[in-house]
Amino acid sequence: MVIFRCLLKRTCELNNIRTVPNVFYHRCSVFRTNKQACELNDGPNSSSSEKSSVSKDVLIINTPVPQDSQRSESSIPPSFPSNSKYDDSIPSVSLEALGIRIPHALDTCSENVSHAAPPLQPSVSFAAYVNDSPTLQELVKLDVQLWKFEKKPDICNYILSLDYDRDMKNHLLFLHKIGVPGENFGNIITKHPFIFKEDLDNLQIRVNYLESKKFTGPEIAEIIMKNPRWLSYTTQDIDSRLGFLQHTLNLTGQEVRLIAVGEPYAVTKDTADISILVFCLKEEMGFEDEDITAMAVMEPRLLTYKNFRLLPTFNEIHNEMGIPHDLIVKQPQALMRSPRIIRQRHLYLKLIKRDQYDPKKENYVSLQALIDGDDTEFCKNVAKTSVESYNTFLKTL
Amino acid sequence: MTNVTRIITSQAPVVWKNLNGLICVHKPSERSVKSVRKIIAERICNELNELEVRPPTTHVSIVGDTTKELDVQVKPSFADHPAVVGPRYIPEELYISTGNFLGYHTSGVLVLGLQNLGAKKAKFLRNSSLLRTYQLKGKLGVATANFFMDGKVLFRGRYDYITRDAVDKVAATMEALHRKVIFDLCSVDPRSQTAYDWASQGLLRPFKTKSPVIYGIKCVDYSPPEFTVEVQCTNETEEFLIELISKLAAKLRTAAACVQIKCIRFSHFDIDDALLKKHWSLQHFLDSVLDGDTKYQKIRDTISPTLVNFQSEETST
Numbered sequence: 035m036v037i038f039r040c041l042l043k044r045t046c047e048l049n050n051i052r053t054v055p056n057v058f059y060h061r062c063s064v065f066r067t068n069k070q071a072c073e074l075n076d077g078p079n080s081s082s083s084e085k086s087s088v089s090k091d092v093l094i095i096n097t098p099v100p101q102d103s104q105r106s107e108s109s110i111p112p113s114f115p116s117n118s119k120y121d122d123s124i125p126s127v128s129l130e131a132l133g134i135r136i137p138h139a140l141d142t143c144s145e146n147v148s149h150a151a152p153p154l155q156p157s158v159s160f161a162a163y164v165n166d167s168p169t170l171q172e173l174v175k176l177d178v179q180l181w182k183f184e185k186k187p188d189i190c191n192y193i194l195s196l197d198y199d200r201d202m203k204n205h206l207l208f209l210h211k212i213g214v215p216g217e218n219f220g221n222i223i224t225k226h227p228f229i230f231k232e233d234l235d236n237l238q239i240r241v242n243y244l245e246s247k248k249f250t251g252p253e254i255a256e257i258i259m260k261n262p263r264w265l266s267y268t269t270q271d272i273d274s275r276l277g278f279l280q281h282t283l284n285l286t287g288q289e290v291r292l293i294a295v296g297e298p299y300a301v302t303k304d305t306a307d308i309s310i311l312v313f314c315l316k317e318e319m320g321f322e323d324e325d326i327t328a329m330a331v332m333e334p335r336l337l338t339y340k341n342f343r344l345l346p347t348f349n350e351i352h353n354e355m356g357i358p359h360d361l362i363v364k365q366p367q368a369l370m371r372s373p374r375i376i377r378q379r380h381l382y383l384k385l386i387k388r389d390q391y392d393p394k395k396e397n398y399v400s401l402q403a404l405i406d407g408d409d410t411e412f413c414k415n416v417a418k419t420s421v422e423s424y425n426t427f428l429k430t431l
Numbered sequence: 432m433t434n435v436t437r438i439i440t441s442q443a444p445v446v447w448k449n450l451n452g453l454i455c456v457h458k459p460s461e462r463s464v465k466s467v468r469k470i471i472a473e474r475i476c477n478e479l480n481e482l483e484v485r486p487p488t489t490h491v492s493i494v495g496d497t498t499k500e501l502d503v504q505v506k507p508s509f510a511d512h513p514a515v516v517g518p519r520y521i522p523e524e525l526y527i528s529t530g531n532f533l534g535y536h537t538s539g540v541l542v543l544g545l546q547n548l549g550a551k552k553a554k555f556l557r558n559s560s561l562l563r564t565y566q567l568k569g570k571l572g573v574a575t576a577n578f579f580m581d582g583k584v585l586f587r588g589r590y591d592y593i594t595r596d597a598v599d600k601v602a603a604t605m606e607a608l609h610r611k612v613i614f615d616l617c618s619v620d621p622r623s624q625t626a627y628d629w630a631s632q633g634l635l636r637p638f639k640t641k642s643p644v645i646y647g648i649k650c651v652d653y654s655p656p657e658f659t660v661e662v663q664c665t666n667e668t669e670e671f672l673i674e675l676i677s678k679l680a681a682k683l684r685t686a687a688a689c690v691q692i693k694c695i696r697f698s699h700f701d702i703d704d705a706l707l708k709k710h711w712s713l714q715h716f717l718d719s720v721l722d723g724d725t726k727y728q729k730i731r732d733t734i735s736p737t738l739v740n741f742q743s744e745e746t747s748t
Contacts, residue, residue, distance in 0.1 A: 144498065171509055174515060
């Protein structure tokens, strides 16, 4: 169970107000006991009498303390050393002398106490705080999915420590300035709440860097909408990652820009994963270098896939259906489809003898036609049969 | 169940209340029952959240200066907003239990119980040793380490001397052997009067045991090297069915590996009623719940009296 501390400003104030009498109470008792202890070291008093005197002292402070002059010998407990040099320390803890008057329970209250409320308790959900916090309410109005943070205590503590006007407003204005539409703010904050930690000047520098690399304004906004974490990478980091992509895939500047805008996650992804993917495409699947470049430019989302996701689909397309590499390069989106769907449709076409994947012959079925649309469209356009017969076939698998 | 009233609603709570019973889905092969349940729960909850869900509760606050007259404000509570507490329906809260269990390689009829009523009915189906029908496809001439086609091939052999008649003969022998075993599993002498009484009441199903029993094996398709047998059985496991193919081949003096296991019937639930993965949506599930109720009632009515008697005896003792 995650328990995060409430760091709301109001709570702290409330805690201070409530703790004033308590602090005073403790200070007094400590004061008394320390002095008693000093005396104990000097004098040979018995320990039992000393303990009782301490407890009586504490009681005296709780009740209205009598004036020094009005105090009689009878009010002093019998065990209390009457001739002690600390005897006149009791008036020094008088509340009235300090100008504090303890109100009676039945006193009429004349001051405004609308700010007083019980302190907020630790909670596992934002629901406990959201009705009392204008900042959280603003986030809800921006459509930020606060419940998604609940499993991550560091994000929760960070979000609770924020103030809308102080920490968020300028960042949202910045996002608006670079052209991100307002309805995307919620998605961006949900995906990357630590964007408010970034310095505004740094953000501007990172956007300026992209402009210097000939990214247009709408392109930059699209990158940030698709991948909100992009802005948290330093300029040097982004530069080295773009350089890595260009070097690994032999891209031109325009192609790098196409990939960065088409799939920004391909840039911020772990470079080792891309190396493994390129190795898989080249050595395990047998694509040429130019093929990989062409496929990456045509379908940048391919770069975010893991090699073990692509291999079963490739095996189905190339080894089972017998489609050569040069046709796959022209329709790389087929590699990202589930192998199950491709296998089902291929087996059905095989059953009705329509599995003709050679573009030079008649009744050619392209890879794109095979994967496009739902089953109704597939049956209507490609298989030319009814959906019911296809469904019956699916149940025999 | 003839007079079913159909209502058109966009209220999620109404739909949720009606999603309470048995549904029959088609489980694809190479996918576990756990993942099927997960996908179904996610799809149901996603669709329910798109319907008209419960609005947020109201938040009553007393505001203003305490020395003057106070103001009472009633607003929709932010603490009950879907962005704060999450979607109204989440997959973890939808309880799905299984009426029959299919292994990883098996495809076909899978009966699931939704929510409490469905769980109750699914438990009855699970414990009743109901008859299931499987179609097993085997490939002759190949022996693998795990008896299935995805295993390591140990050796290959001839199968050109095997005919359809030979397969039928072996299947009939196996069926006869298993029919004898049923009486042993019921711990009764097959020549006694008790055995006659039980057998005359209907299908004799094993009780007090979970060992697999075969009621019938029949070769339905023979196109060498592949052949298909249809098996009626109960208390089976996937390993038992996969091994059955290699046992059958051993009696034919060759080797075979299982290629496909398909559950085509589970008691009254047929593969024609099973919902394909593309049909796993709210409207189809609601129809399937109605259909499942009638079938469940049919099973309760036609269940073999032998088993019912023994079940009640078991529970009383």
